[in-house]
Amino acid sequence: MILSNDHHDAPVGIFDSGVGGLSVLRHIQAQLPNEHLLYFADSAFAPYGDKPEHVVVQRVLDIAAFLASRGVKALVVACNTATVAAVRVLRERYSAMPIVGVEPGxxxxxxxxxxxxxxxxxxxxxxxxxxxxxxxxxxxxxxxxxxxxxxxxxxxxxxxxxxxxxxxxxxxxxxxxxxxxxxxxxxxxxxxxxxxxxxxxxxxxxxxxxxxxxxxxxTGEAVARQLARLLEAANLLRGAGHEPARLEGFTSASGAALAAAFASLLGQEVPVREVAVGATLSNPLGTHI
Missing domain, CATH: 3.40.50.1860 (Rossmann fold)
Known part of the structure; x- marks a missing residue:
């Protein structure tokens, strides 16, 4: 399906195996300052690099399903390992949604x-x-x-x-x-x-x-540019003049640790929730930090 203009205010979902994706998020904030953003750090399952490919694929699908349940209009796979393993499957599953992966430059x-x-x-x-x-x-x-x-x-x-x-x-x-x-x-x-x-x-x-x-x-800057191009092509860019853009964090591990990473790496105080995704999903609203 094609998203309508009503989806302009929907957030963009960004996820990584941990805090590494914050290096991509900061470029997205710089190039798309009006967009609401949701960031998911799968730190409880990090690193992805030493896990079988089918495990990484399932984690990516579980996280994408969680972010889709939060109403995201686009997905950024801010992890090289996850992109290599699962971006094709992810695009098949969410064919109507703009999806941007990362790859070594x-x-x-x-x-x-x-x-x-x-x-x-x-x-x-x-x-x-x-x-x-x-x-x-x-x-x-x-x-x-x-x-x-x-x-x-x-x-x-x-x-x-x-x-x-x-x-x-x-x-x-x-x-x-x-x-x-x-x-x-x-x-x-x-x-x-x-x-x-x-x-x-x-x-x-x-x-x-x-x-x-x-x-x-x-390659974070190139990822942000590609996201901007896809949102514009789909008529999904959120314009200026609305309420300020929001950034929310979610993690499968310690919310306090992710909040500290936002503060130390981005200089921002960000609300963070601890959530379980996939087969163990039991508290979709999570614990607020």
Whole structure:
């Protein structure tokens, strides 16, 4: 079905395995400041990267069903692993709804490199995905770029649950980035939405190793642009002059932790509810934090 003009005020649903999707949400807020937004952090099931694909697909469908029950007019899958595993199934299930996934920025990486060597930091599942490997081969064939793939085992988990300033984070970034620089990468694709949240730490590693400028590719801005295009094409953009845009948070884990992430990463106080989704759904209204 096609949504009518009555749906202009409906919110956009955004979800991720945890807080990584906040790196996408901030771009959406910047480009679409009038839109109501619902953000779901599936932190109780994070990380997605070490789970079987069918489990990730079912979680994505469960979360999408929850957000659809809240009346969203569009969905943003703000997780590379979830996009690779489930965006096709999601689009089949919700064929009338604009759906935007994220993927590692191989095309902008190839466009930005000066020497033709691009490092890709991502989860192991993302790098193994058929969709990703097909995209890599297509972009490499079209541009001649050489992509160095680096699986960052445990990095998203450390960003999600660890101390961003802890030495262990710097040690992990050093271990994953240094080999790419040694092989000549002058561009690094941040292929997981968690990674832009520690960009300052990544830049410290780059400064220790590279005299040349290394370009970092964050695809959150491109996701926001695509969402804007789809909403405009469907006549679903919410105009200015209405009540201020609202942002609400939901999580399968600690509401206090997500509220703290909104405050520390976005500088915003956001109401958060703890909810259970899927087969264990028992409290759809959740506990307000």
């Amino acid at each position: 191989l095309k902008p990486g190839a466009a930005s490199t000066r020497n033709g060597t691009v490092g890709v930091l991502a989860t192991e599942r993302t790098l193994r995905g058929e969709k990703f490997l097909l995209l890599r081969d297509q972009v490499a064939a079209a541009t001649g770029a050489r992509f160095l793939l680096q699986a960052c085992v445990g990095l998203a988990d450390q960003i999600e649950f660890g101390d961003p300033g802890a030495p262990v984070l710097d040690a992990m970034l050093e271990r994953y980035i240094a080999p790419l620089l040694a092989e000549g990468a002058d561009t690094l694709v941040l292929g997981c939405t968690h990674y832009p949240l520690v960009q300052a730490s990544i830049e410290r590693v780059l400064h220790r190793h590279a005299a040349r400028e290394v370009v970092l590719i964050d």
